[in-house]
Amino acid sequence: MEVRPILSALMRNKAGLVLIVAQVAITLAVICNSLFIVVQRAERVGRDSGIDEAGTFTIDSLGFAAGFDLRDTIAADLAVLRALPGVVAATPVNSVPMSNGGWSTGLALTPDDGTDSREGHSSALYFVDEQGLDAFGVRLVEGRNFRPDEIGELRQSDGIQADSIIVTEALARSLFPDGGAVGQQVYGIGSNNRTVTIIGVVEKLQQPWVGSTTVEQSSLIPAVVNDGNYSRYLVRAEPGQRDAVMARVEAALQDANSGRLLRRTRSVEETRAASYRQDRAMMSILSGTMLAMMLITGLGIIGLTSFWVTRRIKQIGTRRALGARRFNIRAWFQTENGLMIALGVAVGAVLTYGFNAWLMQTINAQRLPWHYLPIGALAVFALGQLAVLGPAGRAASVPPALATRTA
Amino acid sequence: MLQMTNLSKVFRTHMIETHALRDFSIHVREGEFVAVTGPSGSGKTTFLNIAGLLETFTSGSYRLDGVDVHGLDDNARSRLRNEKIGFIFQGFNLIPDLNLFDNVDVPLRYRGFNGAERRRRIEEALTKVGLASRQKHYPSELSGGQQQRVAIARALAGSPRLLLADEPTGNLDSLMARGVMDLMEEINDQGTTIVMVTHDPELAARAQRNVHIIDGQVTDLDEGPRLALAGVGAAAAAVGA
Numbered sequence: 001m002e003v004r005p006i007l008s009a010l011m012r013n014k015a016g017l018v019l020i021v022a023q024v025a026i027t028l029a030v031i032c033n034s035l036f037i038v039v040q041r042a043e044r045v046g047r048d049s050g051i052d053e054a055g056t057f058t059i060d061s062l063g064f065a066a067g068f069d070l071r072d073t074i075a076a077d078l079a080v081l082r083a084l085p086g087v088v089a090a091t092p093v094n095s096v097p098m099s100n101g102g103w104s105t106g107l108a109l110t111p112d113d114g115t116d117s118r119e120g121h122s123s124a125l126y127f128v129d130e131q132g133l134d135a136f137g138v139r140l141v142e143g144r145n146f147r148p149d150e151i152g153e154l155r156q157s158d159g160i161q162a163d164s165i166i167v168t169e170a171l172a173r174s175l176f177p178d179g180g181a182v183g184q185q186v187y188g189i190g191s192n193n194r195t196v197t198i199i200g201v202v203e204k205l206q207q208p209w210v211g212s213t214t215v216e217q218s219s220l221i222p223a224v225v226n227d228g229n230y231s232r233y234l235v236r237a238e239p240g241q242r243d244a245v246m247a248r249v250e251a252a253l254q255d256a257n258s259g260r261l262l263r264r265t266r267s268v269e270e271t272r273a274a275s276y277r278q279d280r281a282m283m284s285i286l287s288g289t290m291l292a293m294m295l296i297t298g299l300g301i302i303g304l305t306s307f308w309v310t311r312r313i314k315q316i317g318t319r320r321a322l323g324a325r326r327f328n329i330r331a332w333f334q335t336e337n338g339l340m341i342a343l344g345v346a347v348g349a350v351l352t353y354g355f356n357a358w359l360m361q362t363i364n365a366q367r368l369p370w371h372y373l374p375i376g377a378l379a380v381f382a383l384g385q386l387a388v389l390g391p392a393g394r395a396a397s398v399p400p401a402l403a404t405r406t407a
Numbered sequence: 408m409l410q411m412t413n414l415s416k417v418f419r420t421h422m423i424e425t426h427a428l429r430d431f432s433i434h435v436r437e438g439e440f441v442a443v444t445g446p447s448g449s450g451k452t453t454f455l456n457i458a459g460l461l462e463t464f465t466s467g468s469y470r471l472d473g474v475d476v477h478g479l480d481d482n483a484r485s486r487l488r489n490e491k492i493g494f495i496f497q498g499f500n501l502i503p504d505l506n507l508f509d510n511v512d513v514p515l516r517y518r519g520f521n522g523a524e525r526r527r528r529i530e531e532a533l534t535k536v537g538l539a540s541r542q543k544h545y546p547s548e549l550s551g552g553q554q555q556r557v558a559i560a561r562a563l564a565g566s567p568r569l570l571l572a573d574e575p576t577g578n579l580d581s582l583m584a585r586g587v588m589d590l591m592e593e594i595n596d597q598g599t600t601i602v603m604v605t606h607d608p609e610l611a612a613r614a615q616r617n618v619h620i621i622d623g624q625v626t627d628l629d630e631g632p633r634l635a636l637a638g639v640g641a642a643a644a645a646v647g648a
């Protein structure tokens with residue numbers, strides 16, 4: 001192909017060249033970075049929390065009556081919940097995955113010496129009773145579940161008194177890369193540098209915070225929070241019965257104790273939707289931006305190439321008169337476009353990583369993996385070749401007689 | 408070399424039909440230098456365009472170097488044009504964005520010659536027109552006469568059998584026109600057939616043969632209109648002399 005003369009002719013049409021190169025470069029930078037963010041968000045949104053999302057919901061209770069007793073209320077509520085038809089399991093709980101609120105701590109293999117030098121393994125804390133595993137619907141892969149006699153009470157003032165915990169596989173691997181977590185003692189949960197023993201490992205149970213970098217590291221603590229007059233329950237319904245059970249639970253709990261308010265009966269699916277709403281919005285905004293950029297660049301290329309075809313009409317006729325076939329004229333414009341896109345991609349590669357570096361600084365984005373660049377380059381290249389098809393076709397249909405018929 | 412018999416060309420636009428050529432017959436022999444004259448609008452450019460396969464004709468027949476061009480498709484016409492014909496235009500038609508070297512290179516690339524062959528031909532052609540030292544210059548840096556020389560080099564580089572020129576000196580002053588004419592005569596002396604449209608009687612007089620077109624018809628030939636109009640075979644001996 002006649003690359004060299006096309007390139008040198010382009011260099012003599014710098015205004016148009018710079019316009020397209022800049023547009024392609026910006027488009028490349030935008031689509032690479034946007035695509036990366038969209039893919040990341042899609043991965044995050046598509047992640048499995050580890051629990052039976054379709055079958056579970058939470059309900060909050062806030063006592064207000066004089067003489068309201070939280071311990072009695074929780075015991076009575078659990079009895080009511082577990083007796084209701086359609087309920088698989090129920091547990092008091094402090095938080096659920098994707099709710100974006102909860103407790104966490106750092107687990108460690110050594111006691112806290114007060115110097116802050118200890119390397120902690122982040123973990124979310126879920127306080128549950130012996131039905132906790134069942135209520136979440138998580139799978140125990142090692143060790144055993146809590147026994148009813150292990151379930152304690154938690155008051156903020158006393159700290160965590162539990163002796164045993166169940167951890168997720170991810171947390172177990174983080175603490176004990178060589179395996180054998182069950183039976184091990186860890187620091188960081190028990191108050192006053194007391195150790196707790198890992199008695200079981202569950203396959204997967206995400207932290208409440210969807211943006212956490214250690215989202216897979218969670219611990220289950222056998223304790224019922226007994227502070228103030230607030231309680232929360234996690235209920236798991238039989239498959240397909242969740243909505244019916246939700247209504248039933250609200251009515252039954254209200255009947256059981258009218259000295260409190262029932263609030264926020266929320267399915268975990270709703271919690272998920274609320275939690276990822278921003279991600280989804282971001283995905284559609286960025287997808288829209290990518291499409292708009294492609295459209296604008298495509299139209300820009302069509303516009304400039306059409307202008308060039310008109311301006312070069314005599315040259316096209318002359319080339320035809322000198323023996324160019326229609327195909328040669330088409331190929332000329334397609335090649336010219338390919339060269340402009342290639343220049344745009346070269347500039348755009350720098351711009352893409354510059355933009356990425358800026359995003360890393362400002363919104364804590366991650367380093368763009370290299371393979372987004374060829375994907376983006378392919379996209380703008382295809383866009384350019386497509387956009388130039390029309391004008392190139394028009395150029396190819398310029399009659400050779402134009403060479404002698406125009407002044 | 409070029410033989411048209413009872414050729415006609417009708418342009419149809421809207422309601423108007425223009426008979427640019429009618430019952431047009433001409434025979435240009437190998438090695439001839441023919442000057443075509445005639446009033447404006449008489450059909451000179453139309454004749455040249457058809458001769459150079461830039462336009463099709465409405466009826467009649469045309470043989471170029473023994474090939475009946477009727478019914479050839481666009482690609483075949485392009486190839487024939489590229490291989491057998493060199494064009495010289497009144498407006499030079501150099502490509503402003505390409506330097507002289509690349510301008511002369513244009514038809515050679517379409518021909519499919521390799522790089523070395525193209526370079527050899529470009530240098531030879533530019534040397535012939537006396538512009539070898541200015542290969543890297545752009546057309547806008549040359550005088551009109553020099554530009555037309557580059558155009559001639561471009562037309563010659565592919566070693567065409569037939570050179571078609573439509574008022575090649577129309578945009579030049581008389582001194583530069585004479586220079587271009589000298590060059591064309593030299594080219595003709597080396598065996599290339601030339602058909603040149605011109606308004607300049609002085610230049611026309613320098614051609615071996617004059618063809619006058621009026622109203623789309625050949626009316627006068629200084630080698631004997633009778634022979635040309637009658638057709639072909641008989642004219643060969645007369646012209647050769």
Ligand SMILES: Nc1ncnc2c1ncn2[C@@H]1O[C@H](COP(=O)(O)OP(=O)(O)OP(=O)(O)O)[C@@H](O)[C@H]1O
Pocket residue numbers: 418419420425426427445446447448449450451452453454
């Ligand atoms: N594309 C076209 N469409 C319609 N009519 C045309 C077209 N091209 C030429 N004609 C007409 O055909 C006739 C011959 O035109 P042509 O250009 O061959 O004349 P010419 O002898 O070259 O004139 P000039 O000396 O002015 O260049 C003219 O009447 C012209 O208007």
Ligand SMILES: [Mg+2]
Pocket residue numbers: 451452453573
């Ligand atoms: Mg004319």
